[in-house]
């Protein structure tokens with residue numbers, strides 16, 4: 001570990017059955033030994049609470065703590081994460097273990113952080129058993145106060161679903177056809193909260209035992225079942241697990257950049273930790289392609305570039321047994337010396353050791369992408385005009401042009417204060433609260449620039465249509481009304497023509513837009529909606545709002561966003577050849593420019609003067625060579641004005 005530059009170990013994650021071999025039996029001696037060994041080696045510990053996989057004796061004695069699926073099937077033990085989040089048996093047993101663990105190690109010199117559970121919701125994100133049903137009803141009483149309030153919010157007059165007693169209410173179990181969508185949405189909220197309550201049970205114990213020790217649990221990028229905005233508020237440090245697919249390096253790099261930006265944003269801009277990645281292959285895809293030489297290093301520094309202050313691996317030593325024995329690790333099954341990846345591990349470890357001055361620095365962003373779990377959940381429930389409007393695909397359609405232009409973006413909750421941003425992007429915000437609608441409108445009227453896509457502002461938080469003409473809460477700001485939706489068939493496209501003559505293609509969606517003050521930038525160019533508006537822009541108050549009534553092809557989307565960011569005065573981090581990601585971190589120690597070459601070929605990038613943060617060598621202004629999958633981190637002599645973005649003039653998307 002010392003050779004690899006390891007200074008933090010995430011320890012004991014799945015060790016409950018070793019720590020507590022029976023209900024009244026505890027065995028901490030082996031863990032004492034590992035903690036002491038690490039401490040003697042100068043290595044700190046992020047100690048896991050070990051509660052993600054309950055021991056066999058617990059489910060044997062209390063089979064009622066096992067989770068139940070929507071169709072009534074109860075899951076068996078034998079893998080991991082087999083617990084009902086609402087189970088008092090599970091919560092009590094977890095609390096008991098964490099009390100003992102924290103009492104034993106609270107003063108241990110190696111302890112620097114607590115790792116609660118592991119990847120909450122990864123395998124079991126919701127439980128439909130009777131205990132969960134009871135818990136769900138309590139949650140609903142809290143939310144609605146009265147049965148009348150619940151009946152109203154869920155629209156239960158429809159399909160004769162009116163409840164006359166709380167006991168009649170169930171989780172949305174397997175039913176003849178679609179269950180009530182408002183009920184489903186509340187059950188998703190409840191299920192995220194139920195797991196958060198499990199986390200809280202443990203966090204409360206730890207916070208009391210060791211008030212100064214930070215607490216985290218590892219997230220999983222854009223993980224649908226958990227509302228990470230809510231969760232992150234309960235963490236001292238946000239941490240994330242990222243497993244790129246080396247068989248799709250381009251898509252994986254974009255995804256990982258996006259996840260990094262999300263993690264930073266969840267922590268309100270504070271540094272986060274890359275808690276898990278693999279050195280080479282995973283074991284859980286049908287075919288597990290290895291990372292190419294250099295790619296692990298590249299992706300490690302990509303996380304750092306996007307705000308991570310720590311990089312860890314799952315796992316230290318490759319297992320000899322169990323379900324993950326073919327998952328790679330820092331130490332392989334075979335001899336370590338001849339394994340090329342070990343050399344890369346050692347290199348990354350030593351390079352990270354040279355970047356201490358970077359710790360705590362921030363990643364500046366002038367653009368915010370509005371993202372909301374509740375809207376995601378509501379949007380992707382069945383029985384919509386189109387099942388092909390998928391939240392993450394739409395977010396990516398906005399993110400990709402920024403990423404390619406080296407414009408860093410934050411993610412923002414719809415009710416966040418957006419004043420600091422020059423440009424706000426709103427991909428398909430189907431569900432919107434009154435506060436969010438008011439906030440976004442005030443942002444534009446106060447001088448902000450905003451771009452919004454179709455099917456936004458359609459329902460309220462109860463998933464009830466906002467009446468008064470679509471998109472009711474935004475119609476005035478956008479200067480238009482949508483008369484009706486006209487989703488496109490699976491493979492159908494529609495031509496779109498911009499005012500300047502440029503042609504584009506729309507897919508997934510079209511709609512009949514009636515401008516009421518908005519300027520038409522592009523029109524549909526064929527079909528029933530021929531000559532009707534497809535893209536608009538509206539000056540509203542001191543700002544302006546763009547609206548897109550279809551999914552534009554990536555070139556047109558990029559050009560439209562460029563028009564918007566140019567108008568907003570958003571700066572790029574710098575010009576770099578395609579395939580080279582440029583990100584900047586600023587801190588007390590100065591400004592660091594990260595250049596990440598995702599290409600399998602050497603590139604040259606124009607840079608300003610500075611010092612190579614990895615080698616300490618001076619870098620003169622001019623062209624800098626970066627090897628295939630290479631990384632340059634330049635401590636810049638002075639904070640450069642971020643390269644001005646190039647505009648293309650009006651009507652030229």
Ligand code: GAL
Pocket residue numbers: 118119122241243276282283314324327
């Ligand atoms: C994560 C998990 C680890 C390990 C890893 C394999 O989901 O936290 O325990 O299973 O994936 O890639």
